[in-house]
Amino acid sequence: MDNENLKNIITSVIPECEFSADESQFLNVIVKPEEFRKLAEFLRYDPETQMDYLFCMTAIDWTTHFFTIYHLTSSLKNFTVVIKVKITDRENPNIDTVCDIWKTAEFHEREVYDLFGIKFNNHPDLRRILLEDDWVGYPLRKDYKDEINIVEL
């Protein structure tokens, strides 16, 4: 299946999604947080896609909004899709968890929560994973300031 087909399938589920420029490495889909869960479930369980392997999950802070980024592939079929969820709420960013669909997301979501402060609704155990529990702030946000620990060279 090529990217065109994949685009069609995804559009049939989520009509309002955006696709990124063609020259990027993988097919990029940008969706809203409310629709993300639906798309994830579809891609995982639909017999045509069967995206059972979430090989990378992270987030980016674009100062005005966040992207949570899911790199998905299938162990049975050879295609990859990157779902980007645009979260515009900086004060209280939240998104549905997918850790019941891909179990690896449990740790990765905790990491994203830890470093970006994005909350995952219905996550069974959302705590900081790398930093201490009483850490203040979310270090990978671009507006994070730490005068003691960050040394500017």
Add this chain to the structure above:
Amino acid sequence: MNFNIYDFTEFVNSIKLWLNSVLPPAAADIAGFVIIGICFLTFIVILGLSLVYIERKVCAFFQQRLGPMRVGFWGTAQTIADIIKLVFKEPLISKGSDKFLFNLAAFIVIIAPFMAIAAVPFAKGLHVLDFDIGLFFITAISSIGVTGILLAGWSSNNKYSLIGAMRSGAQIVSYELSVILSLLTIIVLTGSLQLSVIVESQRDGWWIFKGNIPAIIAFFIFIIASTAESNRGPFDMAEAESELTAGFHTEYSGIKFAFFFLAEYINLFIIAAVGATVFFGGWMPLHIGNFEFFNNIMDFIPPIIWFFGKIAAIIFLIMWFKWTFPRLRIDQLLTLEWKYLLPINLINLLLMALVALSGWHL
């Protein structure tokens, strides 16, 4: 004073006579106790230190290393340096531990092999406790040590220690059976539990050769079971440093830790001594039936060398096990005992009885 390295009876008697001549009888007895006690203390310390050194060297050679090389010639003074360090270390007692039992445990662990070593026949006449239940006494006393291990694990107030102690309890209780049954196999032939009688009965050949196949099987079971009983690898469940950090002696430091360490090696010595006495004729030189010429040559080597040579061989074998095999899991350990060693042992005992009845042994 008549000194004979082949027979210590006269030597010991002359000391006794001399003591009696210079002291009143009660005082002479007490003086005798003190002398023996001091001898054993020195012996145990030297034995412990040298066994630690030997173990480290043997282990190093198995692993293509050189082992300790710095202190003294080829590192010979290394263990002395270690013990000095341990003596000067602070004896830590963790908060929340039962202090009395915590201290007591270390002593119980060291006392058990201390008492057992008294019954070991070193050479003809060089034998402190030679009574008719000698073998029974050794096996009974040396299992007191497990009380110390259990106490140590419980009183440390540390979960790792407790797990280690419980494992060790289950292990020693089970393997005690195999040790005793494998020794019983030979007792069928000797008809006595007295160690001097057992040694004497091997004047024309060691039981491992005379006792036919059952004796060989019994010896292997004995080696396995006694390794397990002394908590050494591959049966070091109680310590299991990669699982339980250090098991029952996690919380011990300084000289009390040294006690545990020393006790392990003295136990090793006692096990090897019992094995050597029962299966390899103790201090008895290698004799083949009525082959006089050969027997005379063998007799020329002093019995004390025979005895320590045999012990060294058995200890080496046990060390070889330890430095080759992975550790068993606790349930596998018990499976090995109850499903394999014990049934084999019982059948073997029957076989031996058959052999003894039919006179098939030499």
Add this chain to the structure above:
Amino acid sequence: MTEQELITNIETAPETQEYFINMGPQHPSTHGVLRLLLTLDGEIIKKVEPHLGYIHRSIEKMCEKDSYQQIVHLTDRMDYLSCHMNNEAVCLCVENGLQLEIPERVKVIRTIISELTRLSSHQLWWGVMGMDLGAITTFLYGFRDRELITDIFEETCGARLTMNYNVPGGVMFDIHPNFQKRTKDFITYFRKKLPEYDELLTGNVIFTERTKDIGYLSKEDAISYGVTGPSGRASGFACDVRKRFPYSAYDRVEFKEIIYTEGDCFARYKARIDEMWESMKIIEQLIDNIPEGEHKAKTKAVIKLPEGEYYQRVETARGELGVYIVSDNKKSPYRVKFRSPGFSNLSALDTMARGNKIADLVATMSTLDLVIPDIDR
């Protein structure tokens, strides 16, 4: 009574009480500062809860300040046992972004050194695996053979562990004149020594009893948890990046992707042992055919990646390492994410260890081959 029935019996017994044990951060078999909070019933594990971050060094944050050349040396400190592959991942990602043509010689050199690194990592793992199970001698034998590889590295790359041999565009130095000879000598030597590993551990009855049917991970779980590398392939998950997305010179060598379907500790053990044989095969194919040429493509002193996102994956000794670079056309990246294999592999530990004993947890952990700096980053 089967073991399962025994476990249920214990579970239903009214007087037993679950208790917690902290395994780590200072524990001999967590291989670093990993803390596992175990919920135990007697010796049976009810739950494993990993607590990470004891050596979190915020490498991803540091990358946002560093130039692309400087990022490479930070990745050495992630999975220090497969440092070359980590470097290679970043370099490939940057080269990919720059559309840089890499000399053939560089590709071959990188592949050989990658495979040597994999060998050395697996040798260390083998030694440590034996030690975790109580056979300390294996540790020394593993290190003995590994020493020869580190010597090769030291001669060519200048360091034994954190080599930093890759730079964007190529490798830092050309190979040392002795490199080929030493590598060939090593392969001949190690072909003799590897059967010894089997004799010591693989066939050993105690070892097989300790590892067979322990720490089972199904294929579905392996994929869902993203368990990759030899651990994933032992569960039947064909995830070898070298086969699926060949990079460097992997498209021109023949090797087998080791796949076992048992999914237990022994399968993971066997997968790594077999991988050592395959690595040696790859090196043998390439060592005599290193093409002539430059050891480095020309790059600018200040590298600026064009705006965009770049994802590159490589197969490290522990599994699939992903490097995700988002660039905004400055001298340092906007965001770097390292998808480290250990992090995902560790997340499956709970599933694998439940219902087993503490001793099995140790075996399971050592077959997962965790490197803590890789997990914490």
Add this chain to the structure above:
Amino acid sequence: MGLKNYISDIYNGVKSLITGMKVTGHYFTHPGEIVTQQYPENRDTLKMFERFRGEVVLIHDENNMHKCTGCSACELACPNGSIEIISGKEIDPETGKSTKIIDTFVYHLSMCTFCNLCILSCPTDAIKMAQGFEHSVFDRSKLTKVLNKPGSKIMPGIK
């Protein structure tokens, strides 16, 4: 059948154990294969490989001349800030022009990760990695080193 399995289990188990013991036994009886190096004793014969990265040194020739122009390219290339170059000015007596020279080349060994990036960035090959690896000291401040020797000058002709 059960009994047969039982016995073959025991036989195979014992056999595998003996195979393992053979391996360790082989090494025990072949002390010639011991790989231990006794480090402080073998200092005289211990030679590091020429590419080994032990510490950064500034190359001085026999006339106490070095090639560092003080351009601080290495300072910029260093990811950890382990190099600090404090430069001064020198007035050429013949032409009267002032040129930039190094005053002190400070090297913090405690921060160095031996990544070799400074060496690669140096335009005049003034610094190199030396093979010394015995860096342990009792006082941390001793790890901060000044690499240019006192009274050293820049080699003529290096720009």
